[in-house]
Amino acid sequence: MLYYFLALVIVVVDQWTKYLVVSRMELGESIPLLPGVFHLTSHRNMGAAFGILQNQRALFIIITIAVVIGIVVALYRIGRKQPRVSTALALVLGGAAGNFIDRLLTGQVVDFLDVTLINFPIFNIADMAITIGVALLLLDAFLDARRNRSEGEA
Numbered sequence: 001m002l003y004y005f006l007a008l009v010i011v012v013v014d015q016w017t018k019y020l021v022v023s024r025m026e027l028g029e030s031i032p033l034l035p036g037v038f039h040l041t042s043h044r045n046m047g048a049a050f051g052i053l054q055n056q057r058a059l060f061i062i063i064t065i066a067v068v069i070g071i072v073v074a075l076y077r078i079g080r081k082q083p084r085v086s087t088a089l090a091l092v093l094g095g096a097a098g099n100f101i102d103r104l105l106t107g108q109v110v111d112f113l114d115v116t117l118i119n120f121p122i123f124n125i126a127d128m129a130i131t132i133g134v135a136l137l138l139l140d141a142f143l144d145a146r147r148n149r150s151e152g153e154a
Contacts, residue, residue: 003075003090010094014125015101018110030114041114043122046107057107064100068093084140091133098126 025031025042032039048060071093078086102109111122 002080003086004093006087006090007094007097010091010125010129011097011101014094014098014129017112017125018098018102021110021112025112032116037115037117039114039116040112041122043111043114044108045111045122046109057103060103061100064096064103067096068100071096082140084136088133088136088140091129091136093133095126095129095131095133098124098129 021040021042025040027042027044030039030041047056071089075086075089075093078089080086099109109124109126111124111127113124113128114120114122
C-alpha cells in the first residue's frame, strides 16, 4: 500500500505543478530562476521523451495502460520483499500516470522544467519520477549481477 501511496503523491504533485504552469503562464513563457542555468518554461509535448513520436496519442495511451497494469501486477507480487525495486516501480507508476492524465485529457503533456545551461529538453515532475525509477531499477539489476557474480566466485 505504501508504494501506491508514493505513486499517488507523485501524480498529485505532478498534476498540481502542471496546473500552476497552465493557469499562470503563457505557452512559451520562460521565467529564469537561475538565469542561463534553470528556467520555468511553459511548453507542450505531443510526443514521448525528447519529443520523439509526435502525435502518437493512441499509441502512448495503449502503452501506458500496459505499463501501468504490468507495474501493478509486479508490485502485488513483489510487495515489501524488494523495497528498492518496489520504490522504483512506484516512481515509474506515478510518473506514467501523471503524463497519462495529460495525454488522455488534452492529447499533450505539459512540460516546464528547463535546464538551459546544457540545452536539455524541457521536462516535468512525472518525467523526473520515471527517470529516477528507471535508474533505481538499473542500479538494482547491477547490484544483483554483482552479488551473483561474487557468490559464484565463492
